[in-house]
Amino acid sequence: TRQETTKGAPEGGEASLTQGIPTIGEVPRLARLVEWVARVAELTRPAAIRYCDGSETEWHELVDLLVDKGCATRLAEDRFPNSIYVRTDPDDVARVEDQTFICSVREEDAGPLNNWMNPRAMKRIMRGLYEGCMEGRTMYVIPFCMGPLDAVDPKFGVEVTDSPYVVCSMRIMTRMGRPALDEMVQRDAAFVPCLHSVGLPLPPGTKDVTWPCDSQHVYISHFPEERTVWSYGSGYGGNSLLGKKCYALRIASVMARDEGWLAEHMLILKLTSPQGKTYHICAAFPSACGKTNLAMIRPTIPGWKAETIGDDIAWMRFGPDGRLYAVNPETGFFGVAPGTGDATNPNAMATIREGNSIFTNVALTDDGGVWWEGMTEQVPEHLMDWRGRSWTREYGPEGGRHTDKAAHPNSRFTTPTKQCPTLAEEFDSPRGVPIDIMIFGGRRENTIPLVNEAHDWQHGVFLGATCSSETTAAAVGMVGVVRRDPMAMRPFIGYHVGDYLEHWLKIGRTHDRSRLPRIFYVNWFLKDAQGRFLWPGFGDNSRVLKWMIDRLEGRVDAIQTPIGLLPKPEDIDVNGLDIDPATVRMVTRFVPHEWVDELPRIGQWFDFLGDKLPTELDEEYARLRSGVLKA
Numbered sequence: 001t002r003q004e005t006t007k008g009a010p011e012g013g014e015a016s017l018t019q020g021i022p023t024i025g026e027v028p029r030l031a032r033l034v035e036w037v038a039r040v041a042e043l044t045r046p047a048a049i050r051y052c053d054g055s056e057t058e059w060h061e062l063v064d065l066l067v068d069k070g071c072a073t074r075l076a077e078d079r080f081p082n083s084i085y086v087r088t089d090p091d092d093v094a095r096v097e098d099q100t101f102i103c104s105v106r107e108e109d110a111g112p113l114n115n116w117m118n119p120r121a122m123k124r125i126m127r128g129l130y131e132g133c134m135e136g137r138t139m140y141v142i143p144f145c146m147g148p149l150d151a152v153d154p155k156f157g158v159e160v161t162d163s164p165y166v167v168c169s170m171r172i173m174t175r176m177g178r179p180a181l182d183e184m185v186q187r188d189a190a191f192v193p194c195l196h197s198v199g200l201p202l203p204p205g206t207k208d209v210t211w212p213c214d215s216q217h218v219y220i221s222h223f224p225e226e227r228t229v230w231s232y233g234s235g236y237g238g239n240s241l242l243g244k245k246c247y248a249l250r251i252a253s254v255m256a257r258d259e260g261w262l263a264e265h266m267l268i269l270k271l272t273s274p275q276g277k278t279y280h281i282c283a284a285f286p287s288a289c290g291k292t293n294l295a296m297i298r299p300t301i302p303g304w305k306a307e308t309i310g311d312d313i314a315w316m317r318f319g320p321d322g323r324l325y326a327v328n329p330e331t332g333f334f335g336v337a338p339g340t341g342d343a344t345n346p347n348a349m350a351t352i353r354e355g356n357s358i359f360t361n362v363a364l365t366d367d368g369g370v371w372w373e374g375m376t377e378q379v380p381e382h383l384m385d386w387r388g389r390s391w392t393r394e395y396g397p398e399g400g401r402h403t404d405k406a407a408h409p410n411s412r413f414t415t416p417t418k419q420c421p422t423l424a425e426e427f428d429s430p431r432g433v434p435i436d437i438m439i440f441g442g443r444r445e446n447t448i449p450l451v452n453e454a455h456d457w458q459h460g461v462f463l464g465a466t467c468s469s470e471t472t473a474a475a476v477g478m479v480g481v482v483r484r485d486p487m488a489m490r491p492f493i494g495y496h497v498g499d500y501l502e503h504w505l506k507i508g509r510t511h512d513r514s515r516l517p518r519i520f521y522v523n524w525f526l527k528d529a530q531g532r533f534l535w536p537g538f539g540d541n542s543r544v545l546k547w548m549i550d551r552l553e554g555r556v557d558a559i560q561t562p563i564g565l566l567p568k569p570e571d572i573d574v575n576g577l578d579i580d581p582a583t584v585r586m587v588t589r590f591v592p593h594e595w596v597d598e599l600p601r602i603g604q605w606f607d608f609l610g611d612k613l614p615t616e617l618d619e620e621y622a623r624l625r626s627g628v629l630k631a
């Protein structure tokens with residue numbers, strides 16, 4: 001058996017490999033690509049192979065196909081131009097972390113946060129599943145590039161999939177098709193082969209379903225040494241759009257470790273102060289904890305301007321000036337729909353209204369639009385819910401429960417970044433933007449204050465390493481359980497978490513610290529005893545950003561506490577905000593007894609991470625512990 005290498009494959013002979021399978025589209029002049037495609041076709045036995053060019057014609061053809069097959073509904077053209085609505089199988093609605101594997105050659109290169117399997121064992125299992133799995137379907141070949149095509153070292157990939165929904169989504173989310181392929185061919189560049197199948201073959205005489213999947217046998221497997229992704233059984237989001245979490249985070253984090261850069265689950269924001277000075281901010285929050293919202297923030301304080309660069313993934317490399325520059329490798333937003341409305345995220349709403357979008361698992365209105373909880377204050381009287389059931393405001397879905405939401409909590413919009421009204425001009429810059437501030441955050445109803453500044457890089461890495469958050473609907477499993485989520489990367493680190501934290505510390509040791517971003521830790525989600533949010537969040541988070549800038553500029557002092565540098569309550573600008581000064585004090589304070597409870601949880605977490613945990617982080621923990629116990 002041949003290896004799935006992407007470099008140095010011999011030329012020629014490829015045509016015979018796909019003999020008998022009709023090919024649509026121009027066959028690329030890249031022998032190792034065509035050969036890999038042929039080998040996949042041999043295994044999966046599709047009815048046809050289609051090389052995608054990424055054109056508008058292709059988009060329309062695939063949208064027509066989805067609509068004709070009943071897999072998608074076209075939305076009202078006047079309000080949602082060129083947009084479709086899709087309902088998934090109810091068992092295929094989120095990332096499946098339990099079935100996500102890092103198949104490194106050595107087990108110790110995967111960590112306690114990864115599921116590990118020997119690569120050969122995994123391939124044996126998955127080859128069995130892939131065998132004939134595309135029967136009766138078209139196999140699409142999608143060349144793509146993560147990040148600008150004119151980057152110094154563009155990162156290419158090719159996704160092979162039997163899902164036209166994935167092709168349409170990849171067209172929004174990545175630079176794909178002809179331009180990516182041409183660049184790849186011209187540079188004779190390597191690519192990451194990404195194999196995807198929904199896992200539902202169509203033998204002659206079988207009828208297709210509207211959302212094919214094999215939810216009982218999902219595998220999302222990564223082969224970090226080979227730099228390959230194999231995904232089977234799910235058509236949803238991070239499970240199937242392999243350029244996103246699989247490549248741009250799990251595989252790229254391994255590349256970044258080897259090449260000295262960072263691939264992170266972070267938004268990228270450009271902020272201009274009333275003085276006209278520009279700052280760039282990266283922020284890592286776990287899934288469904290506010291990245292898209294902060295990336296598109298409309299500041300509620302006068303004179304501040306915010307522009308969007310990225311909402312989910314940041315690739316950061318050091319520039320010749322010793323500063324860290326961030327690039328958004330994606331071209332689309334795959335955003336959480338519930339909670340997104342004109343009151344919370346008007347820029348996301350404006351982006352969607354431009355059209356060219358895909359809505360998945362939201363509700364359908366009677367006049368051919370979409371709706372989800374939190375989109376408007378007014379709840380429509382009647383909807384078709386995300387499962388296709390008739391739903392009324394009063395009674396919920398027929399045959400369901402009154403409390404059932406019309407949209408799935410992890411329902412999403414897929415929409416082009418370029419349509420965002422606050423898009424920064426640097427979005428396409430291959431160099432990226434220099435980062436001044438890095439933020440970690442999570443969703444905690446207590447303990448973690450609104451904002452906390454790290455003493456230095458090492459302490460910042462400690463804050464990131466101990467990040468915790470309540471779980472959300474973005475992944476299959478329990479919702480609302482507090483778990484540690486280092487740098488919001490828990491499900492996305494492609495190697496051992498101990499090595500990952502060491503990589504972060506090493507950056508602090510090997511670079512001019514005065515040029516590194518300052519690190520902060522935030523929590524927008526503190527609650528009162530009645531379970532209401534204490535901080536208004538959304539646009540008002542600009543007030544917290546302002547404090548960070550004030551710190552950078554040396555305009556305000558901070559309060560030294562065992563957990564970090566906290567703001568004096570009066571330094572948080574609450575002008576024009578209807579908030580009680582006592583509440584501001586409450587959200588900005590260090591509460592010793594809560595931290596006495598938190599300490600053993602951090603201790604257990606570090607024990608769980610094991611021997612590879614860098615000693616510097618143990619030292620930081622000891623410092624925190626003695627500080628808290630003295631307080």
Ligand code: GTP
Nearest residue numbers: 287288289290291292293336338339474524537538
């Ligand atoms: P992924 O795409 O899964 O990585 O999520 P994300 O981090 O981009 O989260 P997103 O911005 O989509 O927000 C998720 C949910 O949190 C939405 O329902 C938002 O309305 C809500 N949310 C975002 N920011 C805030 C905030 O400042 N306060 C409160 N209370 N809720 C927020």
Ligand code: SPV
Nearest residue numbers: 095237238244245287474
């Ligand atoms: C996340 O879960 O962090 C997402 C959605 O951004 S998905 O693409 O499904 O991973």
Ligand code: MN
Nearest residue numbers: 265287288312
């Ligand atoms: Mn995400």
